[in-house]
Amino acid sequence: MTSDVSNKSSAYKAMEPHWAMVKALQGGTEAMRAAATTYLPRHARESDEAYNERLQRSFLFNYFETSLSTLAEMPFTKPVVLADSAPEELHNLVGDVDRQGNDLTSWARNVFTDGLGKGLTHILVDFPKVDRAQVQTRADEVEADIRPYFVHVPADALLAAYATVEGGAQVLTQVRISEVVTKVSGYDEVAVERVRVIEREEWKLFEREGKGAWTLVDGGENTLGFIPLVTWYAGKPKGFMLIRPPLLSLVEKNLEHWQSASDQRNILTVARFPILAASGVAEESPREERTSTEGMSAEDVEFLGKSRGQGGITIGPHSLLTTTNPQGKFYYVEHTGAAIEAGAKDLERLEDQMAALSIELVVRRKSNTTATEKDINTGQSYSKLQSMARRFGDSLALAFHFAAQWVSLDVPDDKLKVSVHTDFGVEEGDAQGLEVLFKARAAGDISRKTFLKELQRRSTLSSDFDEELDADYLEAEGPRLGTLRSEPKDEPRPQQPDQGAKESSGEQPAQGQPAAPAGGAA
Known part of the structure; x- marks a missing residue:
């Protein structure tokens, strides 16, 4: 061999x-x-x-x-x-x-x-x-x-x-x-x-x-x-x-x-976007109600229709979340900032x-x-x-x-x-x-x-x-060592971040070789 x-x-x-x-x-x-x-x-x-x-x-x-x-x-x-x-x-x-x-x-x-x-x-x-x-x-x-x-x-x-x-x-x-x-x-x-x-x-x-x-x-x-x-x-x-x-x-x-x-960049990204949560609300009970689509773009109307058809929830300035449970509530979970x-x-x-x-x-x-x-x-x-x-x-x-x-x-x-x-x-x-x-x-x-x-x-x-x-x-x-290799002209040349969180009011949603030329010895 x-x-x-x-x-x-x-x-x-x-x-x-x-x-x-x-x-x-x-x-x-x-x-x-x-x-x-x-x-x-x-x-x-x-x-x-x-x-x-x-x-x-x-x-x-x-x-x-x-x-x-x-x-x-x-x-x-x-x-x-x-x-x-x-x-x-x-x-x-x-x-x-x-x-x-x-x-x-x-x-x-x-x-x-x-x-x-x-x-x-x-x-x-x-x-x-x-x-x-x-x-x-x-x-x-x-x-x-x-x-x-x-x-x-x-x-x-x-x-x-x-x-x-x-x-x-x-x-x-x-x-x-x-x-x-x-x-x-x-x-x-x-x-x-x-x-x-x-x-x-x-x-x-x-x-x-x-x-x-x-x-x-x-x-x-x-x-x-x-x-x-x-x-x-x-x-x-x-x-x-x-x-x-x-x-x-x-x-x-x-x-x-x-x-x-x-990890730090990742946790900052997580902390900047609070998570919407619900309490006392059955999975199927939240629904979105709108009396009119007036003022909405065609794309928004289409998206709203798809969301309703799929049973999803759309969150935005033109949406309202409701539930039939009088004890139910919606709120945001935010990062404490300790991590x-x-x-x-x-x-x-x-x-x-x-x-x-x-x-x-x-x-x-x-x-x-x-x-x-x-x-x-x-x-x-x-x-x-x-x-x-x-x-x-x-x-x-x-x-x-x-x-x-x-x-x-x-x-x-x-x-x-x-x-x-x-x-x-x-x-x-x-x-x-x-x-x-x-x-x-x-x-x-x-x-x-x-x-x-x-x-x-x-x-x-x-x-x-x-x-x-x-x-x-x-x-x-020229370029620093390791960024470009010149050759002679005659040669061919950890753990998850802390997820500690707190609740916020539901009414106020949070915001990194050069070739050796052929010579006598080489």
């Missing part, structure tokens, strides 16, 4: 539920509604119609997406810098690091965002597939602008990765990367799934359309002799390709808020908790175990986000080391330093003020300009931060 090349590793399956929650929130209200009962359970005895109505009245307060975007921007308010000691060949990559026009800083910001949201992310350092009959020397490669480039492999695109320990070091032996490209057939678009398999000696590319069989469509020798994939963990891993995403608690709180907000107040307090509590969780990564503490021993001994404090940014710089440096290998450059590690901005954060004593600031921004109570100005005033952003320049950077990046 032939195994499926798209099979997922056990590590992937363990991380998948976390990524599903993250991606649903990143997709906004539309994605959360599409997930339906996955994140918004159906109430007991709730009909399909009632559930769908409640679902369509639910809107996502996306605190997670706002916090993720804000946190991920902090290390990139200044450009990522490759050390001057690095060879010119590597400096030439910085302006267009992915051969799609993205400079190192803007490209790295998107990679960092993916890793911060999902717990880990990957960088594949690839090389174009070339015809060695035409391109034989390094001089030929330079003349033809053939060079290594970086490919972002999102966390959920790496289906499987396996490694062995050799000489005390962990060495990758196989990775499988999922891709989706769009091919044009006449006037139709056809989505084509791909799986790229990279091993130390060779690489293969498989394709299939729909649910068809996988077909080997390309492959070749891996001339490096190793797999040039860098994995960045946004925290301490729990195992190989296993980690708890650092913002997972915020994700869970946001999902809790989604459910509570749905509404409780729901509002629950939403406020959840928003406060989300605000606290969103700033946890930027609070500088001297006891931060991720800081170096030297930093701890000298009394320096570092936030978790600062430590993540420093390690991300190390991952970028390793990617440049792999790029050097592609062009046969032997560069000492100390000459391949990559600096990522880390001069941000807030001391523990200032955390409460920053929490309020994050909450106000997420709620839309303050503008982005004011938010950035306050961050700069508190030294969370550098003193020379240029808000207008940063806006240009954001525009140049």
Whole structure:
């Protein structure tokens, strides 16, 4: 029996539920509604119609997406810098690091965002597939602008990765990367799934359309002799390709808020429409009496006739309800409002908790175990986000080391330093003020300009931060990560709400992967 090349590793399956929650929130209200009962359970005895109505009245307060975007921007308010000691060949990559026009800083910001949201992310350092009959020397490669480039492999695109320990070091032996490209057939678009398999000696590319069989469509020798994939963990891993995403608690709180907000919107709808009830009236005894249909439209007359024929009751300004029972009465049942107040307090509590969780990564503490021993001994404090940014710089440096290998450059590690901005954060004593600031921004109570100005005033952003320049950077990046995947041009590319009620007088009715180009190793 032939195994499926798209099979997922056990590590992937363990991380998948976390990524599903993250991606649903990143997709906004539309994605959360599409997930339906996955994140918004159906109430007991709730009909399909009632559930769908409640679902369509639910809107996502996306605190997670706002916090993720804000946190991920902090290390990139200044450009990522490759050390001057690095060879010119590597400096030439910085302006267009992915051969799609993205400079190192803007490209790295998107990679960092993916890793911060999902717990880990990957960088594949690839090389174009070339015809060695035409391109034989390094001089030929330079003349033809053939060079290594970086490919972002999102966390959920790496289906499987396996490694062995050799000489005390962990060495990758196989990775499988999922891709989706769009091919044009006449006037139709056809989505084509791909799986790229990279091993130390060779690489293969498989394709299939729909649910068809996988077909080997390309492959070749891996001339490096190793797999040039860098994995960045946004925290301490729990195992190989296993980690708890650092913002997972915020994700869970946001999902809790989604459910509570749905219940709150639903109970407000119920409370706004009092229910007509009757006492001392037999089911068949209420009747509607009219002495005339004068002044009624044809549609109203037709509706009244149907209601009478079906034994129904029409309620409106031109109707009168009567009963032959002298003790009978009609009245409205209204909501007491207690559950509404409780729901509002629950939403406020959840928003406060989300605000606290969103700033946890930027609070500088001297006891931060991720800081170096030297930093701890000298009394320096570092936030978790600062430590993540420093390690991300190390991952970028390793990617440049792999790029050097592609062009046969032997560069000492100390000459391949990559600096990522880390001069941000807030001391523990200032955390409460920053929490309020994050909450106000997420709620839309303050503008982005004011938010950035306050961050700069508190030294969370550098003193020379240029808000207008940063806006240009954001525009140049295009859509946020996860909303649009670019590909190289040469590639085909809870419980029921409280129903407590009170009677009102009957006389007064109530009112939420980029394809890796085929290259030497990939």
